[in-house]
Amino acid sequence: MRKRLVLGTAAIIALTLSGCTGGAPQTDSDPDSIRYLIGQPEDTADLDLVKEDLKAFEEETGISVKLDVVPSENMRTVLQTQLRSGEGPDVFGYDTGPGFAGALEKAGLLYDLTDAYAENDWPIYDFAQERVTFGGKLVGIPNDIESVGLFYNKTMFDDLGIEQPQTLDDLTAAAETIRDNDVIPFAVSDKEGWQGGHLLSMVLSSELGGDAIEELIAGDASWDSPEVVDALSVLADYNADEFFTPSATAVTYDNANALFYSGKAAINPTGSWLAQDIERNVDFEVGYMPFPASDSPGIFSGGLGSGLFISKSTSKADAAVQFLNWNVTEEHGKWQVENQQSIPAFPVDTTDIEASPLFTQILADAAKIADGTGDFGYNVDVLMSDTFNEAMWDGVQALLTGQKKPDQVAADLEKNY
Incomplete structure (x- = not known):
């Protein structure tokens, strides 16, 4: 999921297609004008798209x-x-799953799209x-299919004589070699x-498999x-062995990406x-693999x-539904793949689309997720409650700072399930 949504406070940054304007959200009675709120894209080029x-x-x-664009x-x-x-x-664009969109629906804040699905015959995958x-x-309507894994500097791996790891022991040996060459492994x-x-x-996904998750x-x-304790122990051990960024709980997502882009x-x-x-910011070959x-x-x-959602209090439901419908067309799906390198949550013919080897x-991996032909795990927080997610996020932070041991974090997860 693109930059997870976490609690914080800040003034909204209001942007229009013609430029920036400050101030609070403005109401508009024009039925042919809608306001669209999204989180700040990670690259300014994405906002242009x-x-x-x-x-x-x-x-x-x-x-x-x-x-409107919000940090x-x-x-x-x-x-x-x-x-x-x-x-x-x-x-607005927001995360799917019970801890995010589900919490908004429970609070009665989302517009019911059940009839719109039937009327427009939106071909969203069942899952x-x-x-x-x-x-x-x-x-x-879900925006895209995503996977979570390991991007790696293939050029560096080749220079150090490291093959793509096929087991956890291989990954550990690779990390040791990288660390001993004065590069941060992860x-x-x-x-x-x-x-x-x-x-x-x-x-968890790799070690247990999809069914167990x-x-x-x-x-x-x-x-x-x-x-679960064993999976948490892998993270604790890798941190103790200096495979992770030093003081990882003080490192931001953007700064970690910059370390990878720069080859550090x-x-x-x-x-x-x-x-x-990644492809915009690196000058080396990149591979992508599961943990x-x-x-x-x-x-x-x-x-x-x-996904895309409509506010229950909107007075412009017809225009808002038209906007969602636009995003579920075959033409828009192809545009999404070609321009955003994002994988729609509905069938799109990609046979004539040119893409980099990485994408x-x-x-191909996403197609297996969509049609169910391959085993895949889950990004847990998408499917869990906000209470569980907070326990998981806080628990891993405590693990990385040495404040809690793997079995203590696991006990907290079970308590907050």
């Missing part, structure tokens, strides 16, 4: 879009404040629809907290089991959403990223 897309939508439909770390606070005040955006269904209502950041959930998801998420297995770190544990930014398991190459943690691999 959003504006380009909105301009095409305006020309096609005659509906104008006022774009990602403040999105949850800003969005909930606006929605609860009745002055929220008409449409993706499940992630935006709460209380029997469809409340959003560009780990955890200042914001959510990154720790990704790390745990990667290790589903049992944990469903409550059919215990979060303080030996398997060899492996970046993050999501497929970063592929385009290996004890006896296999492992599997990717897969699932959904963000071609990511597309």
Whole structure:
């Protein structure tokens, strides 16, 4: 998921397609004008692409879009404040799953899209629809399919004589070699907290497999089991062995990415959403692999990223639904793949789309997630409650600072399930 949403406070940055304007959200009675709120993209080039897309939508439909962009770390606070005040955006991008969109639906803040799905015959994959269904209502359209794994500096690996690791022991040996050559093995950041959930998801998914992760998420297995403790121990051991960025809990997501871009770190544990930014910022060959398991190459943690939602209090439901419909067309899906290197949560013919070798691999992996032909794990926090997620994020931070041991963190997870 692109830059996880964490609690914080800041003034909203209001942007329009024609430029920047300050101040609070403005109400607008024009039925052919909607306000669209998103988190700040990680690269300014991505914001330009959003504006380009909105301009095409305006020309096609005659509906104008006022774009508001909020720092990602403040999105949850800003969005909930606006929605609860009745002055929220008409449409907004937000994370899927029970801890995010589900919490908004539970609070009665989301527009019911069940009828819109039927009327427009939106071809969203069944598994993706499940992630935006709460209380029997469809409340959003998922934006993209994502995986979480390890980007690695293939050029550096080749120079150091390191093959792509096929087991956890291989990965450990590779990290030792990289560390001994005065390079940070893993560009780990955890200042914001959510990154720790990704790390745990990667290790758990590969070691246990998709079915076992589903049992944990469903409550059919215990979060303080030996398997979970072992996964947490991998993170604790790697941190103790100086494989992770020094003082990782003080390192921001952007700073960790910069370490990878500059070649100061060899492996970046993050999501497929970063592929385009990586290709824009590096001058070396990059590979992408799952976090290996004890006896296999492992599997990717897969699932959904963000989605599009409509505020229940909107007075412009018709225009807002048209905007969502625009995003689910075959043409827009191809544009999304070609320009944003983002994988739609509905079928798109990509046979005539040119892509880099890195993104071609990511597309192939995502296709297996979409059609269910491959085993994949889960990015746990997308499917869990906000209470559990806070315990997970805080727990991994405590693990990396030595304040808690793996079994203590696992006990906290079970307590907050």
